[in-house]
Amino acid sequence: xxxxxxxxxxxxxxxxxxxxxxxxxxxxxxxxxxxxxxxxxxxxxxxxxxxxxxxxxxxxxxxxxxxxxxxxxxxxxxxxxxxxxxxxxxxxxxxxxxxxxxxxxxxxxxxxxxxxxxxxxx
Amino acid sequence: xxxxxxxxxxxxxxxxxxxxxxxxxxxxxxxxxxxxxxxxxxxxxxxxxxxxxxxxxxxxxxxxxxxxxxxxxxxxxxxxxxxxxxxxxxxxxxxxxxxxxxxxxxxxxxx
Numbered sequence: 001x002x003x004x005x006x007x008x009x010x011x012x013x014x015x016x017x018x019x020x021x022x023x024x025x026x027x028x029x030x031x032x033x034x035x036x037x038x039x040x041x042x043x044x045x046x047x048x049x050x051x052x053x054x055x056x057x058x059x060x061x062x063x064x065x066x067x068x069x070x071x072x073x074x075x076x077x078x079x080x081x082x083x084x085x086x087x088x089x090x091x092x093x094x095x096x097x098x099x100x101x102x103x104x105x106x107x108x109x110x111x112x113x114x115x116x117x118x119x120x121x122x
Numbered sequence: 123x124x125x126x127x128x129x130x131x132x133x134x135x136x137x138x139x140x141x142x143x144x145x146x147x148x149x150x151x152x153x154x155x156x157x158x159x160x161x162x163x164x165x166x167x168x169x170x171x172x173x174x175x176x177x178x179x180x181x182x183x184x185x186x187x188x189x190x191x192x193x194x195x196x197x198x199x200x201x202x203x204x205x206x207x208x209x210x211x212x213x214x215x216x217x218x219x220x221x222x223x224x225x226x227x228x229x230x231x232x233x
Binding site for chain 1: 124126128156158160165166167168169170173174177179211213219220221222223224225226227
């Protein structure tokens with residue numbers, strides 16, 4: 001059973017860059033058919049899909065965030081990372097990493113991390 | 123404002139049946155994109171509960187079932203148990219926005 005764990009600073013200043021890493025254990029990030037994803041939840045709100053990366057480096061981002069987001073992968077460490085630039089208080093959220101499984105008939109988010117809270121404040 | 127609309131809260135007594143709704147549009151659920159449900163106990167990792175409208179991953183009790191009709195989906199939980207207390211999210215894909223979309227979540231309280 002693959003497990004995911006988010007890590008990174010819990011507090012980021014406005015206009016700076018939010019950086020988070022997701023460590024994957026129990027499976028290889030280079031396994032075919034899986035897209036490594038970031039999702040966030042604003043306080044008291046629903047979930048928002050941020051973007052994903054395939055182990056080859058192919059990325060796809062939410063158009064609403066595309067200009068400020070970069071997702072990268074480190075296959076040697078079995079990790080993938082999120083960078084969100086020029087953050088504001090509106091980026092305060094619980095950030096989840098998840099695995100998007102496209103290897104079967106149904107495409108779905110089958111494994112998630114516990115989430116890490118990032119607060120944007122001076 | 124989430125693309126998929128869910129009631130903020132629902133409650134029921136142990137042993138009862140509850141139904142959670144998820145309203146979409148013709149560009150997501152109504153377009154035929156798969157709908158999935160996730161259970162999230164705060165502080166824990168969200169868990170896939172129902173996939174493809176009405177399929178359960180192994181380990182999910184058959185007390186949980188899903189359905190889909192037109193632009194909406196529903197999750198039914200029978201024989202409510204205290205451990206079912208959690209937030210429930212529906213999820214699909216939206217072809218107009220070209221993103222994966224979620225509902226705002228429904229908080230289930232077991233009385």
